[in-house]
Amino acid sequence: MILIICWTKALILVKCPDKNSMNVYDSLTDKDIVRKVNEIFYDKIYDHPWMSLYFKEIDKEFITKQQTDFIIGALGGPKKYGGRMPSNAHTHMVITDELFDLRQQLLIEALNEAHAPEILTNFWLKIDEAFRGAIVQSDPSQCKPRYATDEILNFPNPLTSLKKAS
Numbered sequence: 001m002i003l004i005i006c007w008t009k010a011l012i013l014v015k016c017p018d019k020n021s022m023n024v025y026d027s028l029t030d031k032d033i034v035r036k037v038n039e040i041f042y043d044k045i046y047d048h049p050w051m052s053l054y055f056k057e058i059d060k061e062f063i064t065k066q067q068t069d070f071i072i073g074a075l076g077g078p079k080k081y082g083g084r085m086p087s088n089a090h091t092h093m094v095i096t097d098e099l100f101d102l103r104q105q106l107l108i109e110a111l112n113e114a115h116a117p118e119i120l121t122n123f124w125l126k127i128d129e130a131f132r133g134a135i136v137q138s139d140p141s142q143c144k145p146r147y148a149t150d151e152i153l154n155f156p157n158p159l160t161s162l163k164k165a166s
């Protein structure tokens, strides 16, 4: 069965494991696995010297819960997520492909450490990748504040800057 998820600027085509499966969420034996992955994932995000700069003003517990609701909804589970779509949530952030790749790497590590089933790993990574085109904007001139009070978040990779300086 091919499942098609269509959001603003994001189209996801995912092959489900067999024709009897309703959705990925139904196929999960451990329904708490998405929360477990996100707990590990956001620990990594908040510990990372570059990635954490984007989350300085964001409550870790809140975003962990919010992302869990978002992913569960995208997997076909209960629709509890009430926030913005990712394509509208990051307009004030400079996000390069390098930063996006780093986020994906941290997510892969979290999925592995939580022993997520393959079906979940594959689907989750496809969801993330589907938003790359809508989220990546490498130049501050592409950014738009969501509110009048929004600052443009633009942080160069501190690890690269350190290497250049030495």
Ligand code: HEM
Binding pocket: 054, 055, 058, 063, 066, 067, 070, 082, 083, 084, 085, 086, 089, 090, 093, 095, 099, 100, 103, 127, 128, 129, 131, 132, 135
């Ligand atoms: C390097 C890439 C990314 C960075 C640096 C990033 C950073 C952030 C930050 C800082 C927030 C909090 C915004 C706020 O509340 O003011 C946020 C929210 C959010 N992000 Fe990301 N994000 C990235 C990629 C993604 C991807 C790939 C997805 C989806 C698959 C995603 C989904 C979301 C969602 C659903 C929210 C909540 C939106 C809202 O209600 O405002 N993000 N992100």
